[in-house]
Amino acid sequence: xxxxxxxxxxxxxxxxxxxxxxxxxxxxxxxxxxxxxxxxxxxxxxxxxxxxxxxxxxxxxxxxxxxxxxxxxxxxxxxxxxxxxxxxxxxxxxxxxxxxxxxxxxxxxxxxxxxxxxxxxxxxxxxxxxxxxxxxxxxxxxxxxxxxxxxxxxxxxxxxxxxxxxxxxxxxxxxxxxxxxxxxxxxxxxxxxxxxxxxxxxxxxxxxxxxxxxxxxxxxxxxxxxxxxxxxxxxxxxxxxxxxxxxxxxxxxxxxxxxxxxxxxxxxxxxxxxxxxxxxxxxxxxxxxxxxxxxxxxxxxxxxxxxxxxxxxxxxxxxxxxxxxxxxxxxxxxxxxxxxxxxxxxxxxxxxxxxxxxxxxxxxxxxxxxxxxxxxxxxxxxxxxxxxxxxxxxxxxxx
Amino acid sequence: xxxxxxxxxxxxxxxxxxxxxxxxxxxxxxxxxxxxxxxxxxxxxxxxxxxxxxxxxxxxxxxxxxxxxxxxxxxxxxxxxxxxxxxxxxxxxxxxxxxxxxxxxxxxxxxxxxxxxxxxxxxxxxxxxxxxxxxxxxxxxxxxxxxxxxxxxxxxxxxxxxxxxxxxxxxxxxxxxxxxxxxxxxxxxxxxxxxxxxxxxxxxxxxxxxxxxxxxxxxxxxxxxxxxxxxxxxxxxxxxxxxxxxxxxxxxxxxx
Numbered sequence: 001x002x003x004x005x006x007x008x009x010x011x012x013x014x015x016x017x018x019x020x021x022x023x024x025x026x027x028x029x030x031x032x033x034x035x036x037x038x039x040x041x042x043x044x045x046x047x048x049x050x051x052x053x054x055x056x057x058x059x060x061x062x063x064x065x066x067x068x069x070x071x072x073x074x075x076x077x078x079x080x081x082x083x084x085x086x087x088x089x090x091x092x093x094x095x096x097x098x099x100x101x102x103x104x105x106x107x108x109x110x111x112x113x114x115x116x117x118x119x120x121x122x123x124x125x126x127x128x129x130x131x132x133x134x135x136x137x138x139x140x141x142x143x144x145x146x147x148x149x150x151x152x153x154x155x156x157x158x159x160x161x162x163x164x165x166x167x168x169x170x171x172x173x174x175x176x177x178x179x180x181x182x183x184x185x186x187x188x189x190x191x192x193x194x195x196x197x198x199x200x201x202x203x204x205x206x207x208x209x210x211x212x213x214x215x216x217x218x219x220x221x222x223x224x225x226x227x228x229x230x231x232x233x234x235x236x237x238x239x240x241x242x243x244x245x246x247x248x249x250x251x252x253x254x255x256x257x258x259x260x261x262x263x264x265x266x267x268x269x270x271x272x273x274x275x276x277x278x279x280x281x282x283x284x285x286x287x288x289x290x291x292x293x294x295x296x297x298x299x300x301x302x303x304x305x306x307x308x309x310x311x312x313x314x315x316x317x318x319x320x321x322x323x324x325x326x327x328x329x330x331x332x333x334x335x336x337x338x339x340x341x342x343x344x345x346x347x348x349x350x351x352x353x354x355x356x357x358x359x360x361x362x363x364x365x366x367x368x369x370x371x372x373x374x375x376x377x378x379x380x381x382x383x384x385x386x387x388x389x390x391x392x393x394x395x396x397x398x399x
Numbered sequence: 400x401x402x403x404x405x406x407x408x409x410x411x412x413x414x415x416x417x418x419x420x421x422x423x424x425x426x427x428x429x430x431x432x433x434x435x436x437x438x439x440x441x442x443x444x445x446x447x448x449x450x451x452x453x454x455x456x457x458x459x460x461x462x463x464x465x466x467x468x469x470x471x472x473x474x475x476x477x478x479x480x481x482x483x484x485x486x487x488x489x490x491x492x493x494x495x496x497x498x499x500x501x502x503x504x505x506x507x508x509x510x511x512x513x514x515x516x517x518x519x520x521x522x523x524x525x526x527x528x529x530x531x532x533x534x535x536x537x538x539x540x541x542x543x544x545x546x547x548x549x550x551x552x553x554x555x556x557x558x559x560x561x562x563x564x565x566x567x568x569x570x571x572x573x574x575x576x577x578x579x580x581x582x583x584x585x586x587x588x589x590x591x592x593x594x595x596x597x598x599x600x601x602x603x604x605x606x607x608x609x610x611x612x613x614x615x616x617x618x619x620x621x622x623x624x625x626x627x628x629x630x631x632x633x634x635x636x637x638x639x640x641x642x643x644x645x646x647x648x649x650x651x652x653x654x655x
Contacts, residue, residue, distance in 0.1 A: 350458075355494040356504075358454050359564060360482035360512035369507065373498025373547075 006045035012151075015051065016120035022105060023120045029113050036113070038293045038325040039235055039264045044207055049179050052080035052150035061087055064142055067171065070386040073137030079144045081123045081152030093134040106185050106213050114211040114237055118153050118183040125154035125182065130164035130192075138167045138384065143182060145174035145206070156184040160192035160220075167195040167384050173230070177205040186214035186222060190244060193221045197387055199394065202230035204261060211237040218244030218273075225382050226253040227391060228263045235264035235293075242269075242276035242304075252381050253282045256396065257290030257322070264293035269311075271304035271334075282313040283378045285371055285396075286322035295327045298341070302333040311341040316348065316374050318367070368396055403432040403603050404572055408464035410628075411452050422448040424628035425464065430572075435594065435604040435617060439639065440625030441647050446607045447491060449625075450576040453605075454488035455481050468572060482508075483515030485571030489561040489578045496548035501560070504548045505530060509567050533566050537589055555586040562593035573597065573604045579613040591616030611643035624650045 009027050013020040028044055029036035060079045064087065069075075073091045077084040109115035130136045145152055160166055172180065180202060188194050194214075202208050208231040214222040226236045240249040255263040269278045284292040294313045315324040326343045348370050356366035372395050379395070382388045411423040422445045430436050440446050452459050453466060455478035466473040473481060496504065510520040521529065530544055537559050549557050558578055565573055578590050594604055594617050606617060614622075614636065622638040623630045626647065631654035632638065642650075 349494075351494050352496055354454075354456055354478060355490070355496070356508075357478035358482055358488055359504075359508035359568065360479050360515065361508055362479050362511060363477065365507070365511070366479075369499055369504070370496070373496060376498040 007048040008045045011048035011050065012117070012121065015049075019120045022116050024113075024116060035266070035295070038291075038295070038327075039233065039262060041207075041233075043233065044179065047149050047177075047179075049151040050149055052145060052147050052152050052178065054082055055079040055144070055146060057084055057086055060084055060144060063144055063173075067142070069140050070138070070169070070390045072140045072169070074139040076126050076139065076141040077144075078125065078142070078154055080146060080150070081154055083124070083126075090139070091136055093131060093136055108213040108215060108239055108241055109183070109211060112211060112237065112239070114181060114209040114235065115183060115213070117181050117209065118155055118211065121151070121153040121181070122155045122183075123153050125156035125184075126158070127156070128158045128166070130160045130166050132161040133163040135165040138169065138387070140169045140171065143170075143172045143180070145178045145180050145202070146176055148177045150176075151179035151181065154182045156182065157187075158184060158194065159187045160189060160194055162189045163191045164189070165193045167387065168197065169387060169390075170196060170198040171201070172198070172208070172210070173201045174203045174206055176203055178203065179207045179209070181209045183210075184212045186212060188214065188216045188220035188222050188247075190218040190220060192217065193223070195223045195382075195384060196225070197382060197384070197391070198224070198226040198236065199391065200226065200228050200230055200234060200236060201394075202234060204230060204232060204259060206231045206234070208234035209237075210235065212239065214238070214240045214249065215243050216241065216247040216249060219246045220244060221248045223248075223250045223383065224252065225250070226265065227394060228253055228255040228265055229394070231261065231263065233262045233264075235266055238265075238267040240267070240269050240278070242271050242273055242278065245273040245275045247273065248277045248279075250279045250381065251296075252280060252378055254375050254378050255282070255284040255292055257284065257292050258287045260289040262291040262293065264295070266293070266295040268297045268299065269309065271298070271300040271307045271309065271337075274304055275306045276304065277308040278310070280311040280313075281378050281381060283375055284313070284315040284324060285318065285374065286315060286324060287318040288322065289319070290322045292322075292324045294325070294343075295329075297329040297331065298339060300330075300332040300334050300337055300339065305334050305336045307334060307337040307339065309337070309339040311339075313343050314374075315345045316371065317345060318348065318371070371396055402429050404428070404430040404466070404468050404605070406464070406466045409449075409452070409461070409466055410463035411448060411459045411461045413448070413459050419460070421462070422459075422628055423452065426625075426629050428623065428630055430603050430605060432603060433600045434620040435598065435606065436621045436623060437606045437608060437614065437617075437619040437639065438623045438625050438630075439608060439642055444625045445628040446625055447576055450488055450574045450605070450607060453481075453574055454478060454486060479511065480515070482568070483512055487565050487568055487570030487573045489558075489565055489573065489575045491576040491578070491580065493549050493557040493561055495550045497550050499548045501546055501548045502527065502530060502544040505544070505564065505567055508564065512568050530567070533563055536566075537563055537593070539563065554581050555583065558582060558586060558590060562590055565593055566596070569597070571601055571603065573602070575604065575606045575608075577607055577609060579608055579610060587613060588616055611639050614639050626651055626654060
């Protein structure tokens with residue numbers, strides 16, 4: 001296949017060495033692969049992706065100081081795929097385990113290209129563990145990537161023991177034409193609660209293939225929110241498995257797509273136990289030539305009776321050239337379930353715009369107000385108050 | 400110069416389903432400074448269209464005539480520029496803005512207009528003080544400031560919210576497009592009080608209504624009868640009384 005001779009493929013398989021088998025033999029996914037139909041990766045083919053060189057701690061610190069982070073209980077910093085120990089600190093109740101040689105694809109993520117790529121080129125990331133009953137508060141994780149033609153493949157693992165709680169603000173940013181491919185494995189034991197907020201503001205030239213696999217125990221909760229805002233091509237993929245009964249997951253997101261960028265939120269919510277709930281609200285705002293993708297699957301196993309699932313994805317097109325591709329999927333094998341889903345795509349409401357302008361509000365500000373209003377409800381789904389405020393400040397035209 | 404609002408030979412059409420329909424067919428109307436004028440007319444006579452054209456709604460195409468306010472060509476201005484100049488339209492059906500906080504909306508509007516008029520903008524504290532005074536005056540609960548604009552408001556609450564905006568934006572020309580429709584007596588009074596409280600030498604108003612009822616509370620300087628996209632008769636307050644008793648028939652026949 002021609003993809004196999006591409007510079008990217010040669011470089012990546014070369015770096016993977018004996019793990020190259022984890023990448024498969026097909027090359028980077030093309031439009032012909034269903035999961036990548038709206039987000040084909042051929043544009044990455046021409047670059048021989050190299051290992052990203054280490055960055056200077058002082059320069060990294062400067063970038064972090066400029067982030068105006070909310071008050072936090074711990075900070076983990078990664079720069080160009082390397083842990084910056086000197087810039088990081090954690091609350092006493094948590095431990096960071098040394099990274100082991102876990103190169104297998106997590107079964108939950110089997111067959112997913114982003115996970116295969118990560119497994120083949122894996123770099124040790126955060127391995128966080130919150131012990132039984134502890135509340136670790138708010139931990140901020142910053143992953144910075146800088147450079148051209150380089151790629152990083154951090155692998156993080158977050159484990160919450162029974163009744164443990166953690167709020168994780170996961171910020172990803174950078175500069176240059178790089179590829180970032182982080183994976184996070186999440187394990188929430190019974191009654192554990194992880195609130196995971198991802199703020200993705202990668203470089204506008206960067207490619208991003210991020211994937212999260214979460215396993216949730218009885219009455220546990222994995223509450224995920226993604227602000228998908230950067231990258232020339234950026235997929236946030238979330239696979240959340242409700243493994244214990246009465247567990248809950250939220251997979252919410254906001255995507256802000258401008259220029260000629262593509263932002264993609266792909267998710268799989270797997271109801272594998274009875275009496276679980278899932279909630280998903282994804283709102284995408286597209287301007288200029290932006291392309292948005294939403295692929296959301298809810299899979300309900302036969303055993304998962306009394307499932308309560310809700311999925312809503314809505315897109316606001318601010319330009320005639322912007323494009324939204326939505327693919328909601330329900331696959332239900334149980335007979336006593338409640339699953340609702342809906343999708344809308346539309347422009348700003350002219351009546352609302354005129355109402356604001358007739359009150360003296362300038363057109364541009366009126367548009368910003370309406371865009372903000374469209375996004376607000378979704379941001380409000382983030383429980384943590386200071387995080388919510390932090391996210392609101394990232395929205396267009398905030399006051 | 401006493402002509403505050405001067406409309407001459409105004410023609411406007413709306414395009415729907417590929418065909419255009421002329422609604423205003425050469426309308427003349429002059430409102431001097433400090434006067435309150437009323438337009439009454441049967442359904443479909445073009446009353447609402449007139450208010451939208453004056454406020455700058457883009458779905459109407461002006462095909463002829465002119466409209467000047469304070470000597471400026473109103474039709475050349477953007478809706479927000481008209482608001483800054485002093486034009487205010489109280490909507491017949493106020494629009495709901497889910498996710499837009501009412502207090503934020505009001506403050507943004509007030510400050511946009513103040514800025515355009517060369518006045519100092521209000522900070523959050525002074526704005527809130529002002530807004531509380533005004534809501535109290537209109538018997539509105541303070542809760543309405545915290546809610547999303549018009550979302551879940553009753554018909555009466557929406558109209559009060561329009562009057563609140565009018566009071567805060569201090570227009571020099573208030574156009575009320577059937578603001579009285581569907582209101583009970585108490586709400587009607589509040590709307591009328593809103594207009595009356597602004598009355599003065601620098602304030603004019605164009606009140607569009609179906610009913611004589613509102614005119615028990617707002618005493619107009621002039622009453623105009625509108626039909627088929629034109630003003631067909633003008634007179635003093637007695638015209639409204641006549642209309643109430645005899646209907647539009649005699650005016651329509653006289654104009655035919």
